[in-house]
Amino acid sequence: MSGDTIRLDKWLWHARLAKTRSLAARLCTAGLVEIGGTVVERSSRLVKPGEAVTLCHGGWRRRLIVLGIGARRGPAAEARLLYDELVPPERLSAADPDWERLIVEE
Numbered sequence: 858m859s860g861d862t863i864r865l866d867k868w869l870w871h872a873r874l875a876k877t878r879s880l881a882a883r884l885c886t887a888g889l890v891e892i893g894g895t896v897v898e899r900s901s902r903l904v905k906p907g908e909a910v911t912l913c914h915g916g917w918r919r920r921l922i923v924l925g926i927g928a929r930r931g932p933a934a935e936a937r938l939l940y941d942e943l944v945p946p947e948r949l950s951a952a953d954p955d956w957e958r959l960i961v962e963e
Contacts, residue, residue, distance in 0.1 A: 863926040865890065865910075866900035871927035873936040874912060874919070889913045909943065918947040 863871075866881040869890070875881035882900035884890055890897045891911040892904060904910065910921045920943040927939045 861926065862903040862905045864900065865897060865902045865904045868904050868923070868926060871930050871936060872939040873933055884912065884914060913949065916949050918949055920944050
């Protein structure tokens with residue numbers, strides 16, 4: 858891994874967008890994460906600052922821009938510096954059934 862990229866599952870976990878790294882990986886493989894408008898199929902996909910990430914989970918769709926990759930899963934204030942919300946989170950009409958299945962497996 859180069860110094861300016863990180864695996865998507867690790868980034869989601871570092872940014873506190875997923876409670877565990879395994880949940881972050883399952884979100885990726887379930888097709889609930891997009892980078893630059895393309896659905897991610899593997900959690901090992903590398904992400905770098907400047908890329909747009911769309912994440913659907915828990916009945917919400919979040920559109921983010923990656924600001925940093927992070928070196929660890931730190932406190933929430935530190936994690937919040939890793940991304941910026943492009944638009945406010947969008948409430949989906951109902952919780953995504955794929956998301957419900959993923960958290961039950963947790």
